[in-house]
Amino acid sequence: MSYTxxxxxxxxxxxxxxxxxPAGREQVRRHVERACSDADFVADNVRPDQAQERHLLYEDPDLGFCILAHVYxxxxxxGPHDHADSWAIYGQAEGVTEMTDWRVLERPAAGRPGKVAxxxxxxxxxxxxxxxxxxxVHSPSRAADTRLIRIEGVNLLGRKRDRYEVVQA
Known part of the structure; x- marks a missing residue:
């Protein structure tokens, strides 16, 4: 039976x-892997013909977390970014995303971007x-079409996030 x-x-x-x-988030990460591995779930919820790249599937009314379908x-x-004061889980449903994790050398301050390596x-x-x-701090790169499920700890739409610039460490 398919995951709904x-x-x-x-x-x-x-x-x-x-x-x-973090322990609960790790459990959520495992649920994301289950959803991304379920062909019927992906076909029903992360549709290649969805009109917008970011599609809100569910927003929890009490806890605030969101389940999103992304089609690129x-x-x-x-570029390098964090998720402000939230957490996020990226789950690959189709295609490949190359991720880079960044070490923060200097946090953003006084309107200046932070520095990362x-x-x-x-x-x-x-x-x-x-x-x-x-x-x-991380950054995704995709060479071709991809579909993914992303969980945000809170809905990040319109939320201000810090900027970072890349430097050699």
Whole structure:
């Protein structure tokens, strides 16, 4: 039987209610991997024909976390970023995303961007999910079409995030 959006949301909610910190998020990450590995779930919820790149599937009314479907067409690259005072989980449903984790050398201050140096590069492949806790700086790069499920600890739409610039360490 296919994993449903309703069950996925309920599993994420239960994990975060039982353990609201990193341990609960790790359980949510495992649920994201299950969803990304379920072809029916992906076909039903992360549709290649969705109109917008970012599609809100579920927003928890009490805990505030969001389940999003992302569909990117063609090559895309994002600069180093964090998720403000939130956490996020990226789960690869289709295609490959090359992720770079960045070491913060200097935090943003007084309107100036922070400074970061590359720490590690790895690939997210279908069925793999990765947790980024508050303050974790990372950047995705995609060479072709990709689809993913992302969980945000809070809805980040329109939320101000810090800027970072890359330097050699």
């Amino acid at each position: 959006l309703e069950q996925f949301a309920a599993d994420c909610r239960a994990a975060l209610l039982a353990e609201p910190g 067409r063609g090559a895309r690259h994002s 590359a720490e590690r590069v790895y690939s997210l492949t279908p069925g793999v999910a990765y947790l980024y806790n508050e303050g974790d």
